[in-house]
Every structure is written in structure tokens, then in C-alpha cells.
Amino acid sequence: MSLKSLDPRITREELPEEPDSSPVENIHHWVTYEVFHQTKKGDRHIHVGSVHAPNHEMAYILAKEQFARRADCVSIWIVKTTDVYQTNYRDEDIYANNQEKMYREAGGYKVMERINKYKKEHQKK
Amino acid sequence: MTDDKKFAIQDLIFRIADDQLIIGHRNSEWTGLGPILEEDIAFSSMAQDKLGHALALYTLLNETGEKDPDTLAFTREENEYKCCHLVEYPIGEYDFSLMRHFLFDSSEALRFGMLSGSSFEPLAKIARKFRGELRYHTMHADTWIKQLGSANEESRERMQSSLDKCFPLALGIFEPSDYEEILNADGIFPGEKYLQDAWLDHIDQLLRASGFSMPDPNNVTPSYGGRKGQHTEYLKPLLEEMSEVYKIDPEAEW
Numbered sequence: 001m002s003l004k005s006l007d008p009r010i011t012r013e014e015l016p017e018e019p020d021s022s023p024v025e026n027i028h029h030w031v032t033y034e035v036f037h038q039t040k041k042g043d044r045h046i047h048v049g050s051v052h053a054p055n056h057e058m059a060y061i062l063a064k065e066q067f068a069r070r071a072d073c074v075s076i077w078i079v080k081t082t083d084v085y086q087t088n089y090r091d092e093d094i095y096a097n098n099q100e101k102m103y104r105e106a107g108g109y110k111v112m113e114r115i116n117k118y119k120k121e122h123q124k125k
Numbered sequence: 126m127t128d129d130k131k132f133a134i135q136d137l138i139f140r141i142a143d144d145q146l147i148i149g150h151r152n153s154e155w156t157g158l159g160p161i162l163e164e165d166i167a168f169s170s171m172a173q174d175k176l177g178h179a180l181a182l183y184t185l186l187n188e189t190g191e192k193d194p195d196t197l198a199f200t201r202e203e204n205e206y207k208c209c210h211l212v213e214y215p216i217g218e219y220d221f222s223l224m225r226h227f228l229f230d231s232s233e234a235l236r237f238g239m240l241s242g243s244s245f246e247p248l249a250k251i252a253r254k255f256r257g258e259l260r261y262h263t264m265h266a267d268t269w270i271k272q273l274g275s276a277n278e279e280s281r282e283r284m285q286s287s288l289d290k291c292f293p294l295a296l297g298i299f300e301p302s303d304y305e306e307i308l309n310a311d312g313i314f315p316g317e318k319y320l321q322d323a324w325l326d327h328i329d330q331l332l333r334a335s336g337f338s339m340p341d342p343n344n345v346t347p348s349y350g351g352r353k354g355q356h357t358e359y360l361k362p363l364l365e366e367m368s369e370v371y372k373i374d375p376e377a378e379w
Contacts, residue, residue, distance in 0.1 A: 008366060009154050030161070051163045058272055061265045065167035 033059035034084060036077040037067050045077045056080070130311060133304035134245055135189060136207070137314055140302070140352055141236070142182035143208035146198055147360070148229060149175030150367050154216050167265060171226075174258045181251050188247070199368040200375070203361050204354035211294035213351070213360045217287075220280075223273070224287035227266035228295040231331075232324045234259045239320065244312035267331060274335030285337050292340045296321070296347030 002014040030052040036045035048067045053059035059078045068076065087094075152172035159165025183194035191197060211229060216222045237259060240252035273280040299321035308314040329339050350356070 009158065052161055053163075054272065054276070057268050061261075061268045062163040062167055064261060065170050065265075066163055069170050 030054050032081040033063070034079045034081050035059075035063040035067055036079070037071070037073045038075040038077075039072045041074055045075070050081060129304075129307055130313075131189065133302075133307040134248070134313060135186060135191065136302060136304055137308060138182050138186050138189075138248065139207045140209075142179050142186065142197075143206045144212050144229075144233075144298075145175045145179035145182065147206070147208045147363065148212040148225075149173070149179060150363060151212060151214075151216055152222065152226070155219075155222065160219050168222075168226075171258075171262050171265065174262070178255055178258075181254070185247055185251060195371065195375075199371040203356060203364060206356065206360065206364070207352050207354065208356075208360070209294070209297045209300065209351040210348040210357050211291065211297055213357045213363065214294065215359055218283070220273070220283040220287045221290065223266070223269050224284060224291050225295075226262075227270050228288075228291055228328065229298070230259070230262045230266050231328055232295070232298050232320065234263045235323050235327065236320055239315055243314060248313075270331060270337075271335045274332075274337055281336060288332070288337055289340060292342075293345045294348045296342060296345060297349055297351055299324070300347070300349045300352040302352060 001017055003010060003017050005011050031054075032050045033053050033056065034050050035048050037048050038045045051059050051062045051066060053062055056078050060076065063076055063078060067073070149172050152168060152175065155165065156169040156172070157165065159168055179198065180194055183191075183197045186197060187193050211225060214221075214225070237252040237255050240248055241256070243249040243252065270284070273284045275281070299317040301317050302308070305316045305318075309316050325342060332339050
């Protein structure tokens with residue numbers, strides 16, 4: 001008996017009723033590439049996701065349709081995932097900022113208050 | 126416009142539109158079953174583009190006096206379709222579908238390139254509009270051909286055997302038409318023979334560079350008949366499946 005489905009394409013395949021459970025061999029895996037797109041010339045390229053591919057060219061043709069088929073896009077960058085130097089979440093505390101140094105933070109400036117006051121005054125007109 | 130010229134233009138558009146509709150439907154059969162997720166999405170997206178091209182061309186036919194696009198797409202008899210045999214074949218294994226995609230889309234890019242300068246402006250306008258999408262379709266196909274030509278022995282052999290199987294079918298794309306002279310004389314389309322020569326040059330270069338051996342077109346019998354309404358056994362079941370829902374209620378508003 002082969003697999004019967006409401007989808008005629010599946011029934012046509014005459015697949016066994018039980019799926020093949022043998023593991024996928026390593027040779028069948030592609031590596032990943034990170035994809036960055038740019039929505040307008042001059043803007044930054046923004047990371048949008050990753051694709052599986054055997055090389056940059058293949059990564060590009062697959063990325064183009066994943067990430068640029070609907071949204072605006074003028075350019076794509078492709079970077080092999082292993083070429084991205086990344087820090088470990090284990091080292092997260094390196095980014096902690098727990099000393100008293102308000103004077104170094106932009107929020108410490110009073111200028112925002114003045115800007116908002118100016119805006120408010122000029123909106124009324 | 127004289128009647129002869131009108132028939133010639135309609136015949137030309139029907140060939141192209143029916144090819145687009147049938148290959149679009151065929152390639153959409155890979156949706157959800159593609160070899161990897163990314164390729165599944167890319168191939169499905171291109172299949173949708175093909176249906177978009179078919180719609181634009183049926184709409185143009187409608188403007189020249191034919192029925193509305195849905196009626197043309199879903200209600201004609203099998204022998205009224207003018208698609209070539211290449212697009213009718215079942216999807217087979219992915220090597221077959223990819224090779225067909227390569228052979229078909231390269232001919233199509235050249236055809237629409239020629240039509241971009243057609244004296245029949247509404248068709249030229251459509252051809253120019255498709256340009257960007259076709260550039261992606263051919264880049265996708267060319268990249269796969271290059272990749273699989275050099276990946277390993279199995280990939281090369283499977284693609285070569287698909288090439289040998291597809292080639293006579295692909296020559297059927299260029300089945301001569303009864304209207305070639307009118308189309309050529311009026312600057313509407315330079316003709317199937319002209320297109321075939323350009324196509325052979327183009328694919329010969331790419332296939333050889335990718336490590337495949339190019340079949341000799343002089344030793345191959347082209348699979349003709351599709352353009353005259355004589356189809357393979359595969360078209361009828363496809364049409365039935367494609368129009369199944371439409372025919373439940375042709376008057377339904379979607």
C-alpha cells in the first residue's frame with residue numbers, strides 16, 4: 001500500500017505509508033550564509049536572516065527570493081556564517097554598565113527638554 | 126489591422142501565454158515538496174511569476190477580442206491549447222524540472238528580449254515589463270546548471286541525462302508557425318528559426334562551460350505538434366486538475 005493523500009501530488013508519488021526514518025547524512029547538508037539587504041541606496045545593509053547553500057553564488061540566488069521578493073531592495077550582501085566573528089552570551093557581563101556615570105550617557109543632557117519645548121511652542125502656530 | 130495580421134498576433138500570443146500557464150502550473154507542483162526550503166520558496170515564487178505573465182498575455186488577448194483571461198485559461202478544450210510539449214511533461218525528479226527550467230527560461234528570455242522591440246506595441250510593453258523577473262529566472266537556472274555540472278559525478282550524470290531527455294522536447298518550443306512571414310515582415314517577431322539559432326548559441330556556451338555535452342540538434346527529431354493543438358498524454362490530466370475548482374462554479378466571484 002502506498003500513501004494516500006488529499007493532495008493528488010502526494011498520492012501520485014506512490015510513497016510508502018511509513019516514512020523513511022534513516023538519518024540524513026552529513027554530506028547532504030549545506031552550510032549557512034548570512035544575508036543583509038539594503039532597501040535604499042545609501043542606507044545601511046541590515047541583517048535579514050540566513051540561507052543554506054554550497055557557495056556564495058547559490059546563496060545569492062536563494063537569498064534574493066527569500067528576502068527581496070516582496071520588500072524593497074536595491075542590494076544584497078552575503079557573508080558565510082563562519083566568517084562572522086561573534087561573541088558568546090557567556091560573556092554577556094562584558095556589556096554591563098553598572099557604574100555611576102550618568103555624565104557619559106546622552107540621557108544626562110538637558111538639551112532634549114529644550115528641543116521638546118521648542119517643538120511644542122512652534123507646533124501651536 | 127487586417128484579419129491576417131490579427132490572427133498572426135493572436136496565434137503568437139496564445140503560444141507564449143499557454144507555455145507560461147502550463148509551466149507555471151507544473152512548477153507550482155513542487156511547492157512544499159522542493160529539495161530544500163529555500164529552493165522550494167524560490168521555485169514556487171518563479172512559478173507564480175509565470176502565472177502572472179500568463180495573465181498579462183491573456184488580458185492582452187482579451188483586448189484583441191478574445192474571451193476573458195479565466196475563460197481562456199480554464200475552459201478551452203485540450204486541442205485549443207498551443208503550448209509546446211516540453212512544458213506538459215510531469216515534474217519528474219528535480220534534475221528534470223531544473224533542466225527544463227533552464228532550457229525553457231533561456232528561450233523565453235531571448236524571446237521576450239526580441240519582443241521588447243516588436244512593432245506591436247502592447248506586446249513590446251509587456252515584454253519590457255517582464256525583463257527584471259526573467260533576469261532572475263535565468264540567473265537562478267544558470268547558477269544551478271553550473272553548480273550541478275561541477276558538484277559531483279552523480280549530479281553531472283543526472284543533469285546530462287535530463288538534458289538528453291529534454292532536448293528534443295525543447296526544440297519543440299520553436300515549432301514553425303503558419304504566420305512566420307506576416308510576423309517577420311511587419312516587424313512583430315523575427316521568427317521561431319531565428320530564435321532557435323540564438324537559443325542554441327546561448328545554451329551551447331553555458332552547457333559546455335558547465336561540463337555538459339551538448340546534443341547535436343541535427344541528430345534529434347524535435348517534438349512538434351503542441352503549437353497545432355496536438356499534445357502529449359500529460360496535458361489532459363493537468364488541465365483537469367488545474368480547472369477542477371474553477372469548474373465547480375465558473376460564475377463564482379473570487
